[in-house]
Amino acid sequence: MTTVFAFRFKFFTFVPELPEVQTIVNDLQILTGDSITGFWSDWEKALRFENKKSTKKEFEKILKGKKIKEIKRYGKSILINFSSNVSAVVHLRMTGQLLLKLQVESYKLQAKFQQDKYTKHIHHVFYLKKNKMLAFSDIRKFGVITITKTNDLHLTSKTRGIDPFDQHFNGKKLEEVLLKRKKSKIKEILMDQSLISGIGNIYASEILFDAKINPSRIASSLHKNEILALTKSIVKILEKAIKFRGTSFSDYRDSSGKKGRFQNILKVYKKAGQKCKRCDTIVKKVIIGQRSTFYCPKCQK
DNA sequence: AGTTGTGTTGAAGA
DNA sequence: ATCTTCAACACAAC
Numbered sequence: 001m002t003t004v005f006a007f008r009f010k011f012f013t014f015v016p017e018l019p020e021v022q023t024i025v026n027d028l029q030i031l032t033g034d035s036i037t038g039f040w041s042d043w044e045k046a047l048r049f050e051n052k053k054s055t056k057k058e059f060e061k062i063l064k065g066k067k068i069k070e071i072k073r074y075g076k077s078i079l080i081n082f083s084s085n086v087s088a089v090v091h092l093r094m095t096g097q098l099l100l101k102l103q104v105e106s107y108k109l110q111a112k113f114q115q116d117k118y119t120k121h122i123h124h125v126f127y128l129k130k131n132k133m134l135a136f137s138d139i140r141k142f143g144v145i146t147i148t149k150t151n152d153l154h155l156t157s158k159t160r161g162i163d164p165f166d167q168h169f170n171g172k173k174l175e176e177v178l179l180k181r182k183k184s185k186i187k188e189i190l191m192d193q194s195l196i197s198g199i200g201n202i203y204a205s206e207i208l209f210d211a212k213i214n215p216s217r218i219a220s221s222l223h224k225n226e227i228l229a230l231t232k233s234i235v236k237i238l239e240k241a242i243k244f245r246g247t248s249f250s251d252y253r254d255s256s257g258k259k260g261r262f263q264n265i266l267k268v269y270k271k272a273g274q275k276c277k278r279c280d281t282i283v284k285k286v287i288i289g290q291r292s293t294f295y296c297p298k299c300q301k
Numbered sequence: 302a303g304t305t306g307t308g309t310t311g312a313a314g315a
Numbered sequence: 316a317t318c319t320t321c322a323a324c325a326c327a328a329c
Binding site: 045 | 319320321323324325326
Binding site: 015016017076091092093094095140142143144157159191193200201202290291292 | 306307308309310311
């Protein structure tokens with residue numbers, strides 16, 4: 001029998017955004033100080049070295065023997081800094097999960113454990129000295145792992161808008177950001193990772209509900225006080241979601257019995273046809289930026 | 302059983 | 316250049 005999962009970041013009903021990634025990063029802290037003994041992958045399309053395609057061989061060559069110095073988050077990306085100026089950027093995209101304390105040999109992974117829904121989507125594995133392994137499971141295989149020199153981290157992604165928990169993020173900063181896409185709908189801007197990093201489809205709807213702003217509003221039409229309210233709502237909702245360990249955990253419980261609970265307090269997301277929690281008006285669904293968007297037509301102006 | 306919805310990112314198209 | 320559309324993929328729900 002395979003070793004029990006210590007943590008399992010559950011399937012794709014919801015997708016990892018900033019709060020889920022922060023929750024994962026917090027849980028991964030136990031790996032600090034551990035070192036890499038090997039690397040395995042059966043989906044090399046996901047592997048990048050700097051900005052080029054890479055291979056599991058190259059990954060193993062670079063990573064083997066490296067010590068994990070720190071694990072951080074930027075936007076929706078997980079940053080792992082190793083010794084010798086090496087870093088890995090892990091992006092879970094839609095369905096990526098990181099599994100800890102699992103023990104599966106690579107030859108078994110090769111066979112894909114076809115009957116085991118918990119291991120059949122593992123595509124990459126970092127083997128570790130103390131903690132056995134860190135496995136990357138990814139149903140849709142959109143996830144990406146980029147290795148780069150720590151010094152060159154800033155070059156790895158175009159999606160490096162300001163993180164809402166950056167100390168420089170405030171109303172004035174958000175105002176500047178809105179000026180860059182004046183004609184766009186506010187919800188599109190919230191989800192534009194090159195402007196603000198970390199907000200995805202779920203929290204965009206929840207934040208705009210909290211700020212009482214209609215998601216279709218054009219950026220340039222927002223008044224100063226609305227931008228200020230929006231700034232506060234961004235931080236407030238994301239902080240609350242982190243406190244609740246995110247939304248992307250449904251039936252899984254980790255070894256201490258905890259699971260994400262933010263889905264229990266969602267106000268508008270996936271609530272079309274139901275009464276608004278503030279004013280009883282029926283919540284509506286529209287498509288903005290090709291994605292489902294939920295809002296109350298009465299209290300979001 | 303075939304079609305659709307899911308939603309992140311970056312490349313391709315307009 | 317700047318905007319929009321689409322492909323990468325697997326699976327649940329209709």
